Amino acid sequence: MLALVLLVLGCGTDLTSAEKLGYLNADLCLMSTPARSGIAGAKTLWDELQYAHIIQVPYVHFVGAFLPFHRYFMAIHAHLLKAECNYAGPIPYWNETADVGNINGSAIFDVETGFGGNGTGAGGCIADGPFADLTLHFKEDLNTTDYCVTRSLNDRGLSSASQENIDTCLAAKSFTEIWSCLEGRPHGAGHGGVSGTMVNLFLSPGDPIFYLHHGFLDKLWWDWQVLNLTTRLTEIGGNNTASGRGGFPGGGPPGGGFPGNPFGPGGNSSFVPPPGFNTSNPFPFPGLGMEPNKAFTDYFYDGGNITTLNHTLWSVGIVQNITIGDVMDPRSGFVCIEYL
Numbered sequence: 073m074l075a076l077v078l079l080v081l082g083c084g085t086d087l088t089s090a091e092k093l094g095y096l097n098a099d100l101c102l103m104s105t106p107a108r109s110g111i112a113g114a115k116t117l118w119d120e121l122q123y124a125h126i127i128q129v130p131y132v133h134f135v136g137a138f139l140p141f142h143r144y145f146m147a148i149h150a151h152l153l154k155a156e157c158n159y160a161g162p163i164p165y166w167n168e169t170a171d172v173g174n175i176n177g178s179a180i181f182d183v184e185t186g187f188g189g190n191g192t193g194a195g196g197c198i199a200d201g202p203f204a205d206l207t208l209h210f211k212e213d214l215n216t217t218d219y220c221v222t223r224s225l226n227d228r229g230l231s232s233a234s235q236e237n238i239d240t241c242l243a244a245k246s247f248t249e250i251w252s253c254l255e256g257r258p259h260g261a262g263h264g265g266v267s268g269t270m271v272n273l274f275l276s277p278g279d280p281i282f283y284l285h286h287g288f289l290d291k292l293w294w295d296w297q298v299l300n301l302t303t304r305l306t307e308i309g310g311n312n313t314a315s316g317r318g319g320f321p322g323g324g325p326p327g328g329g330f331p332g333n334p335f336g337p338g339g340n341s342s343f344v345p346p347p348g349f350n351t352s353n354p355f356p357f358p359g360l361g362m363e364p365n366k367a368f369t370d371y372f373y374d375g376g377n378i379t380t381l382n383h384t385l386w387s388v389g390i391v392q393n394i395t396i397g398d399v400m401d402p403r404s405g406f407v408c409i410e411y412l
C-alpha cells in the first residue's frame with residue numbers, strides 16, 4: 073500500500089520549491105493523461121475524478137459520510153499521482169488558518185511555485201501560473217462542454233478558517249459534532265475564500281486547490297481523532313439524507329445548514345440544481361443513470377438512515393469500493409498517510 077506523507081504548504085514545514093514544482097507537475101500530468109475508467113465524456117483522469125464527485129454530491133455532503141468520503145477522495149487523487157504520474161513526493165495541504173486576513177499574500181497562489189493567482193477578466197478564468205486557462209468538461213448535470221476554472225479570491229470567505237473556529241471544532245465531544253462543525257466554517261473557508269469553481273458544490277474538484285483544502289480539513293478531523301484514539305478510530309454517525317439538516321442546497325428551511333458553509337441556503341455557492349434533481353429527495357439522483365439501485369436506496373449498505381462503518385465509499389470505478397471503516401484510521405489501509 074502506498075505511503076503518503078501530507079505536508080503543510082505555507083508555514084514552517086513548507087515544501088521546498090523543487091517539491092512544490094514536482095507536485096504541480098504531477099497534477100498537470102493527471103490533467104493530460106487520458107481517461108481510463110470508462111466514464112463517458114471524460115477526456116482525462118482529472119475529468120474522471122471530478123465526475124466521481126459531481127455524481128455523488130447529494131450523498132457525500134451534509135451527511136455523516138462527508139468526512140470519510142472526502143478522506144477517500146483525497147487519497148484517490150494521491151494514489152493516482154503516484155500510480156499514473158510516478159509522483160513520489162509529499163502531498164501538500166493548505167494551512168488556511170495561517171493565511172486568514174491575507175489570502176492575496178498566500179504562497180498557495182504563487183505564479184512560479186504555486187497554483188497561480190486570482191481569476192481575471194469578465195470570465196474570472198485563471199490567467200497565470202501552471203493552471204492558466206485550465207479547461208474542464210463536466211457540468212453539474214454531467215453534460216459536457218468546455219469551460220475554464222475560475223477564482224475570485226477574498227478574505228471574507230477565508231476568515232472562516234480562523235484559529236477560534238478551528239479550536240471550537242476541536243473541542244467537539246462526538247463525531248456528529250465534529251462533522252457538522254468542520255463541514256461548516258472550516259470547510260466553507262477554502263471554498264468561499266477561493267470562490268469561483270471552488271465554491272461550486274459539484275465542480276470544485278476541478279480546481280487543483282480543492283485537494284489541498286480537503287487535506288487541511290481531513291487533518292483537522294485527524295487532529296480531533298488523535299485526542300482520543302480509543303473511541304474516535306471507530307466513532308461515526310449522522311444521517312444519510314441531507315434533507316433533515318436543512319443544509320442541502322435548494323432544500324430544507326431557509327437559513328438552515330451548517331453555519332459558515334457557503335453551499336447552504338443564503339451562501340454564495342453558484343449551485344444550480346441540475347434538471348430533474350429532486351431537492352426533497354435526492355435518492356436516487358437521476359444523473360446516476362443506474363437507478364433503481366439498492367446500493368443507493370439502501371443508503372450504501374448502512375441498512376438505514378444512519379451512517380455506519382459499513383457504509384460503502386464509491387468512486388465510479390476509478391478505484392475499488394471500500395467502506396467508511398476502511399478510512400477511519402488514515403495511518404494504514406487504503407489511505408496510509410502520515411500528517412506532518
Ligand SMILES: *[C@@H]1O[C@H](CO)[C@@H](O)[C@H](O)[C@H]1NC(C)=O
Nearest residue numbers: 080083084085167169170412
Ligand atoms: C497553521 O497556522 C497557524 C496560524 O499561523 C499556526 O498556529 C499553526 O501551527 C499552523 N499549523 C501547522 C500544522 O503548521
Ligand SMILES: *[C@@H]1O[C@H](CO)[C@@H](O)[C@H](O)[C@H]1NC(C)=O
Nearest residue numbers: 175176177178181189190225
Ligand atoms: C494582490 O497582490 C497583487 C500582487 O501580487 C497585487 O497586484 C494586487 O493589487 C493585490 N490585490 C489586493 C486586493 O491586495
Ligand SMILES: *[C@@H]1O[C@H](CO)[C@@H](O)[C@H](O)[C@H]1NC(C)=O
Nearest residue numbers: 211213214215216217346347
Ligand atoms: C444534457 O444532456 C441531455 C441528454 O444528452 C439533454 O437531454 C439535456 O437537455 C442536456 N441538458 C442541458 C442543460 O443541456
Ligand SMILES: *[C@@H]1O[C@H](CO)[C@@H](O)[C@H](O)[C@H]1NC(C)=O
Nearest residue numbers: 176190191192196224225226
Ligand atoms: C480577485 O478578483 C476579483 C474579481 O475578479 C476581485 O473582486 C477580488 O478582489 C480579487 N481578489 C484579490 C485578493 O485581489
Ligand SMILES: *[C@@H]1O[C@H](CO)[C@@H](O)[C@H](O)[C@H]1NC(C)=O
Nearest residue numbers: 245298299300301302303304
Ligand atoms: C476517551 O473516551 C472514552 C469514552 O468516552 C473515555 O472513557 C476516556 O476517558 C477518553 N479518553 C481521553 C483521554 O479523553
Ligand SMILES: *[C@@H]1O[C@H](CO)[C@@H](O)[C@H](O)[C@H]1NC(C)=O
Nearest residue numbers: 248252309310311315316317
Ligand atoms: C437526523 O435527522 C433528524 C430528522 O430530520 C434530525 O432531527 C437529526 O438532528 C439529524 N441528525 C443529525 C446527526 O444530523
Ligand SMILES: *[C@@H]1O[C@H](CO)[C@@H](O)[C@H](O)[C@H]1NC(C)=O
Nearest residue numbers: 311313314315316317376377
Ligand atoms: C431518512 O431521513 C430523512 C430526513 O430526516 C427522512 O425524510 C426520511 O423519511 C428518512 N428515510 C427513512 C427510510 O427512514
Ligand SMILES: *[C@@H]1O[C@H](CO)[C@@H](O)[C@H](O)[C@H]1NC(C)=O
Nearest residue numbers: 229264332333334338339340
Ligand atoms: C455572500 O456575499 C455577499 C457579498 O458578496 C456577502 O455580503 C455575504 O455575507 C456572503 N454570504 C456568505 C454566507 O458568505
Ligand SMILES: *[C@@H]1O[C@H](CO)[C@@H](O)[C@H](O)[C@H]1NC(C)=O
Nearest residue numbers: 348349350351352353354355
Ligand atoms: C420529490 O421528492 C418528494 C419526497 O420524496 C416527493 O414527494 C415528490 O413527489 C418528488 N418530486 C418529484 C417531482 O418527483
Ligand SMILES: *[C@@H]1O[C@H](CO)[C@@H](O)[C@H](O)[C@H]1NC(C)=O
Nearest residue numbers: 365367368372384385386393
Ligand atoms: C460499489 O458501490 C456502488 C455504490 O454503492 C455500487 O453501485 C456498486 O455495485 C459497487 N461495486 C462493487 C463492485 O461492489
Ligand SMILES: *[C@@H]1O[C@H](CO)[C@@H](O)[C@H](O)[C@H]1NC(C)=O
Nearest residue numbers: 372373374375382383384395
Ligand atoms: C455491509 O455491506 C455489505 C456490502 O458491502 C452487505 O452485503 C452487508 O449486508 C452489510 N452489512 C450490514 C450489517 O448491513
Ligand SMILES: [Cu+2]
Nearest residue numbers: 125132133142
Ligand atoms: Cu465535496
